[in-house]
Amino acid sequence: MLEIITSPISFFILLSLFFIGAMGSLLLGKDDALANIWSSFFAIVGSLWGLLFSLSTIISGDALSFTDGVSPFPLLSLSLHIDMLSAIFIFIISLIILFCSIYGAGYVKHFYKKYNIGALGFFYHLFIAGMLLVVTASNGLFFLIAWEIMSIASYFLVVYDRNEKNNINAGFLYLVMTHIGTAFIIISFLLLYKFTGSFDFEAIKTGAILIPSSVKNVIFVFALIGFGTKAGIVPFHIWLPAAHPAAPSHVSALMSGVMIKTGIFMMIRLFLDILQPVPAWWGLTVLVVGAISSLLGVLYALTEHDIKRLLAYHSIENIGIILLGIGSALTFSSLGMQSLALLGLVAALFHTLNHATFKSLLFLSAGSVINQTHTRNMEEYGGLIKYMPQTAFFFLIGAMAISALPPFNGFFSEWMTFQSLFQGIISLNFSTRWIFILAAGALAFTGGLALTCFVKAFGATFLARPRSAEVTHSKESSFPLLAGMGALATLSLLFGIFSGQLTFFLEKAGNSLGIFQAAPSLVSLSRGKVLTVGNGFASVSGLAFLTLFLAVIFIVVFITQFIINKRQKIKIGATWDCGTDLTSRMEITTTGFARSIVLIFKGILKPSIQHEIEYHDSESRYLPKSRTVILGARDIHQSYFYQPLHKIVNALSLRVKNIQSGNINVYILYIFIALLITLFVIL
């Protein structure tokens, strides 16, 4: 049975389910409800099949290879290779798709009669199939086709809500950035082809020794930029806060939770598998990029009052945390410390899984809130816990998980990343050690700021009083939406409690990579399910934290209910308000909450403060009617990198436009000159 499930046919059935889902949705496009049912059904069945397939592959431990021998193109072949690493990513993709699709079945109803639901289903399924092919392709050209399917399908999903002009702009930015990234990937693949004579990943791996080290370094930089652009590393992240909020929420969850991880997957595949051995500076560069991305990501998130943009910036932060694990793994592997490298990789993989879970949960919860309030501006929320208590509870779990609070999963993967960095601090030389110290400091700082940010997000959204009329009309989400969120919230807890067992699964995936096959594990799990790193260097237990967590809750509830309130009679009356009416204007806003931190980091964030005063009498200007303070922070990369770059490209384009004369003779002259130059160069 296991053999059948882990066969190539099984994987093609998986792809076929999404293909049928895509085509069926398109054909049923005229009937919104039917298209939605068809699309959701095949997405759910497909994801269940994907989970079964990936889990069976992980359990069997065998790699699966498939090559189509009848390709008419000499360099392109339909070539797939599914090892444990690919299986882990198929598992993550399928898991998130399952719950996003359950959620989506209810969520897309508000698009009925507004947009074509069939088209949404078509691109949704195409997007999923693209992601699955990306993590399984083992031929460079075939990979690029899959990469493009994923990118183009996601572009159409970003601009799905096309009546919003901002969404169209966001989609365009995404399209441009993703293709800049693809250009870098193509150059790195062409360089690999030049020195190994093949686009096949296995052949490249075998021939990697033939690549001169200088070329290998260029390939590393180009691949880091190319895949980093998709992953959202700083400074190539600018598309992410624009595109993720624009897409429908269950698609945002998939893009943020899963799609950006395909960039991470390829970094692991290239740097830790195909191009091994690698120099130490690769790992240190990835560490620095990770530290900067995590820190800047969370700082920008703090300045946001758009709930989806806030979450998108947290994706950049978490990609940074994952890169800290990969960076330490690369550094250790280049220094021959394979066990420590394996620890770093496991930390990165674990955080990839965890981030996929809690970030999807947060995007889905945010989607439910937006669905009810019709705005993404957190300043207009407030008091939603009364109207949407279950959504608030799920958001709280997601917020706790992303803030790395035990017993939720985010804590355990960040803990493991810390252990990997600490191991570097105690075992590396002076200069390298300092980079690890700074990376660990950045991670600690990031954790604290993430917690602050989610206190702001949860408080401003769900607590206090409603700050707009829309909130008072809000209702709890429907069952499919709650089911999707509830399942992800449960997983966030379970992945934390069973972090020890999961670690071993992920370590098995790491061991499937050539350099880790003989690496002894630094992680051990005791009978009491205590996870220990490096001969008692540090220990943690999911179950112990759960017990402590429940005990604290119990004690707090018990003390409040039975000891403090026991002798007091409950009297319900109006809150004392110092003689003035309590209004939502007296609440602290998200801007106000973050102001002190934004001002501390004003050197980086470059905030702009805008005061607006409206007077009762505009001529005398003595009595102010209303006073507005707008605190904004513009992404410095946009101001100091992209805008000047845009100006240069624009100026160059205007100059280049001069060659566009409209005269056929001139065009033929260009061809003639190009031909002569080519002949001179190649002959």
Place this chain on the structure above:
Amino acid sequence: MNILTLQFLLEIVFGTIVLLHITKKNVGAALAYGLQSLAITAILFGYFFETSNLSLLFIALLVLIVKVILAPVFFIKLIQKHELTFSVSTLISQIKTLIIIAVLTFFAHSQKFAPLTGIFPANQVLLSLAFSAMLLSLFLLINRKGALSQIIGILSLENSIVAFTIFAGLERSPALQLGIIFNIFIWLIIAIVFVSMIYKHFGSLDITTMNKLKD
């Protein structure tokens, strides 16, 4: 076939391209193209006599009909229909044109292009000449303003390429030749339809008047 005969035929091809550059009458251009195609047909006939391959004879006859008879007749009819008998439309003066022709011919015969023209060492002189014919045909496309001259320029370029491939030993296959003839035939039909449409729309075949194509 004797190398001197081949060289003479190729020189006719080369000479007709020079003639296409300096001729001021469209009729002259059409006739020059007919002569050029006749030289190519003679080369193909020569290979038929060498190999006695009947399919080559078939191809040579087809080339004779399409390129030597039909194409010039079509062009002359088109010229008569639109009264395009006279055209002085070159972008640069005749003297400059001749200087550039000399420079391009010099380049084509230079050592820099030896790897290309030396592809078949026994025919290096012929290949250099065929290559310079290709460059001159391209230059014809650049230099001429009239759409008709440009169409003849493209067909002339095709003749030069055919000559080059024959002497390089790359293309003596009847099937490929047949493909090229078919291609030319279709090209002629499309070109004539387009020329008529362009004339109808712009009232001229001077491509510099087609400014509305810009943007």
